[in-house]
Amino acid sequence: MLTPPTREFDFNQQDFEKIRKLIYDYAGIALSPAKHDMVYGRLAKRLRALNLKTFGDYLKVLERGDHREMELFTNSLTTNLTSFFREAHHFEILGDYLKANRQAGTLNLWCSASSTGEEPYSLAITACxxxxxxxxxxxxxxxxxxxxxxxxxxxxxxxxxEVDKLGATRVKRFFTKHPTGKYQLVQELRDMIVFRKLNLIAPDWMIRGPFDAIFCRNVMIYFDKPTQLKILQRFAPLLKPEGLLYVGHSENLYHAADLFKLRGKTVYELARPGLSTPAVLR
Ligand SMILES: C[S@@+](CC[C@H](N)C(=O)[O-])C[C@H]1O[C@@H](n2cnc3c(N)ncnc32)[C@H](O)[C@@H]1O
Incomplete structure (x- = not known):
């Protein structure tokens, strides 16, 4: 029998189950039993920072209701992979929509799992x-x-x-060189976007529709079907009757067929557009 490798911190199955429950209850993230090592790796830095010896001690900190640590715990367990113009066809569809609705006044877009920003800035570039x-x-x-x-x-x-992949024309138009040698989006693009914390499973989103587009890409994969359905039920009344919901390439909304129908290429429209309620606060 193989001897398990010695670990810096004691981490048993009961600790893992408690962590699974905490992140599921707080963020809706359903970690599979196979994520044991991933959880250890992601949270070990928190134990080091707090000078703790075991995951049991770390759980006591979380269970005491330490809000800041709960935030850092959550940040450690989210997966934030993203890139500019990921799934490029979505931005072509969005560009066509914006052009077709150019007479409609201000158009409103919601990027609901925006990660490090590449996705909302891709929306902004598409709009420009x-x-x-x-x-x-x-x-x-x-x-x-x-x-x-x-x-x-x-x-x-x-x-x-990362920025160079966008091509010289876009780089020249939408970025400035930052003193660090990196690139920064120009002020006009940064001013187009309001960033704020929002938990998709929180009971109140405090967000005002209606939206022309909701991007909810590559986050539903972390939720179970009942959680997905609850979120989709809340998206539907926030979309304009002609608005579009964009999901990730590996996601589908078959289980919400009464709410959304596929328009093509993982872009969905309301199944019953007449029933959308404009200007709701959810
Ligand atoms: C893999 S990234 C996807 C980023 C981007 N949408 C894309 O497709 O490139 C998933 C993002 O969902 C966020 N996330 C996870 N659970 C969430 C929740 N309950 N509410 C809001 N965002 C959440 C994570 O923090 C992470 O930034």
């Missing part, structure tokens, strides 16, 4: 290109549960390797 202006009539709200990524997103500073 659709209207050929750095001040298009488009407002973007970008939200995420993870407070670390929101800070990165607000700063709008990205590595040259």
């Amino acid at each position: 290109e659709a209207f050929d202006s750095l001040r298009p009539p488009v407002k973007i709200i970008a939200t995420d549960l993870d407070t670390n990524v929101l800070e990165v997103a607000k700063a709008g500073i990205y590595a040259a390797e």
